[in-house]
Amino acid sequence: MEQKRTEISTLGEFGLIRHLTEKFKTQNTSTLKSVGDDAAVLDYGQKKILVTTDLLLEGIHFDLQYTPLKHLGYKSAVVNFSDIYAMNGQPKQITVSLGVSKRFSIEDLDEIYDGIRLACENYGVDLVGGDTSASLTGLTISITCLGEADADKIVYRNGAKPNDLICVSGNLGAAYMGLQLLEREKRVFEGNNDVQPDFEGKDYILQRQLKPEARRDVIEALAEHGIKPTAMMDISDGLSSELMHICSQSNTGCRVYEDKIPIDYQSAVMADELNMNIVTCALNGGEDYELLFTASLEDYEKLVLLENVSMVGHITKPEYGLNLVGREGEEIPLKAQGWNSLQ
Amino acid sequence: MEQKRTEISTLGEFGLIRHLTEKFKTQNTSTLKSVGDDAAVLDYGQKKILVTTDLLLEGIHFDLQYTPLKHLGYKSAVVNFSDIYAMNGQPKQITVSLGVSKRFSIEDLDEIYDGIRLACENYGVDLVGGDTSASLTGLTISITCLGEADADKIVYRNGAKPNDLICVSGNLGAAYMGLQLLEREKRVFEGNNDVQPDFEGKDYILQRQLKPEARRDVIEALAEHGIKPTAMMDISDGLSSELMHICSQSNTGCRVYEDKIPIDYQSAVMADELNMNIVTCALNGGEDYELLFTASLEDYEKLVLLENVSMVGHITKPEYGLNLVGREGEEIPLKAQGWNSLQ
Secondary structure, three states: OOOOOOOHHHOHHHHHHHHHHOOOOOOOOOEEEOOOOOOEEEEOOOOEEEEEEEEEEEOOOEOOOOOOHHHHHHHHHHHHHHHHHOOOOEEEEEEEEEEEOOOOOHHHHHHHHHHHHHHHHHHOOEEEEEEEEEOOOOOEEEEEEEEEEOHHHOOOOOOOOOOOEEEEEOOOOHHHHHHHHHHHHHHHHHHOOOOOOOOOOOHHHHHHHHOOOOOHHHHHHHHHOOOOOOEEEEEOOOHHHHHHHHHHHHOOEEEEEHHHOOOOHHHHHHHHHOOOOHHHHHHHOOOOOEEEEEEOHHHHHHHOOOOOEEEEEEEEOHHHOEEEEOOOOOEEEOOOOOOOOOO | OOOOOOOHHHOHHHHHHHHHHOOOOOOOOOEEEOOOOOOEEEEOOOEEEEEEEEEEEEOOOEOOOOOOHHHHHHHHHHHHHHHHHOOOOEEEEEEEEEEEOOOOOHHHHHHHHHHHHHHHHHHOOEEEEEEEEEOOOOOEEEEEEEEEEEHHHOOOOOOOOOOOEEEEEOOOOHHHHHHHHHHHHHHHHHHOOOOOOOOOOOHHHHHHHHOOOOOHHHHHHHHHOOOOOOEEEEEOOOHHHHHHHHHHHHOOEEEEEHHHOOOOHHHHHHHHHOOOOHHHHHHHOOOOOEEEEEEOHHHHHHHOOOOOEEEEEEEEOHHHOEEEEOOOOOEEEOOOOOOOOOO
16 A cells, blocks of 8 residues: 655644644643744743754855855854844853864854854854764754743744734845845856855845844843733744734734835845835845834833834734735735745 | 865774864853863853754764654654763753755655654753754754753763772663664665565564663662762763773773673674674774763662662772773783774
8 A cells, every 4th residue: 555645745834833732742841832922931040941953954044155154153152143033132151062074174063063163152152062073065054042031021923913013123025135145146146156246235234144143132122111912923924924923823913014014225225226126025025033012002112212123013803814014005914925945 | 385185084983082172271261161072061150051952964974764754753862861860960941943955855854853752751851942954965964952950969071980889771782783673684685675584583682772871760769868979971982992982081990800891682683693702892892872970989888779779999199000801810901892974
């Protein structure tokens, strides 16, 4: 009898994770929050522990033809810190596992670890373990990050309420435009070795792709102004995709206004050069590592004082659905076309 | 100018980890013990948190031609639990990251997760997170395990003192003999598809290779009998290699007696069939996941009551070196020929 075979792509990444984990039963009272958010929450005394992990594979998550190893190390660490901040916590420790093929030298690994170390120094995080192994092919980086938070400060994805304001930090789509630029120059370079890549005036979008930062500053500003978001997550797969997570887990709808979505000048210029729609890129481009959060209307006066935070819409009752309001006032249903390595 | 290139193999696995991590400075008072033991120890309140991580790569750590996926999942989790027990702690949570190529189906991943789930149920551990990604080649499994321990119960590698007894649980070399058997039958099978593998009377060594257990029972027995080891670690790279870790970190030597090393009957028979020296296999074969610990002579009367624990030698002053005492009384310096994926 032939065995049943279902392609992984039929479930999608989140469906697959749910499928694989739904049969696990929580057994310890110390497990307060398991799979389903940016980080797990464990109760080991007064402070809660946040745990998050990311697996980065060569050819899937990064292309070493244009990614400096030090930047790769920095980014690998920072994307984990971003998940801890997205719970309103502070990253404290990481473990780093590397799988490396024979084409990498000690100097190469030094570069990666220099990047990780810089990230650790910048964000006050300790490297506390790991594993290093040979690999038959390519580079594998697996990082787990632990963070701490007071129990009453943790912000989940499921707390958004109708009329809450929807806010995002920084601007969106820049990392995606940086990636498009790198891919374009790679193609040019492959066709003609005499051509130098043309990165002039593109430093910001390149930095957003190659060396992103986590928004500790925003978490600190929220605390200073006495604002506790009702829901929060980091934007790694695109605003549309993340809004769907928050609305789905909070059982709400949302309205987001196209003209409120923060976009940097370099991103807009790059999109224009490539004949792409910058709003689509801002909604669906991955790897921004900005924070998306919702906050009570009562916090409006405080929110307007925050630098680097834009209000882009509001939460609605679930029956209104998830919509983008265009510049002419038209409503367009939001689609999650976010980046998904399993498709 | 040509860049300096040093091959990774020149440092070896432990040298490489030291090299890569020595420049990291601990920044948080909550980091009690960082890199250098089976798990990191973090202070988040009354209970200490233990963290350990393992990266398993297809073709390096496992061969899917003879490793059932469910067994692989089980083993991937258990080897992490083993590290937590080796600190005298209790594993409580794991995160699991998988990288999978298109040749794997949902059913395949179900098999892996069924194995992980069985391990979690058997050992009372919660799955609390992870990451799943496409991979261009092969299967990657990265697991991080958190465990808890009372501060005064944690056992490190650096506490052995001269005259302490050296103890090991279970028996050694069985997992390695199981691997040799699987490799032999694979070669036979590749040469002739009509031949069925001959595993009769070898079930124990196969189980030790494919579905090892962590020695929770030994940790519990030690606690019941009021024994706190002076140093402890799990035996994953072979007894010789692990003794070197304990003696090096404790600044001691050791004497181990060849005729005291516990060896199972099936392992001895298999070694005989393959014309291998079973003591060499017991000293240097990997993946036993037994516990190696040292205990004060004062605990001798309690130790003899323990099932599944053998006393194999004693700790000496460092100037005596690390020696195996042969059956004729001859002293042979111990060498670490343990399994090293980076060579």
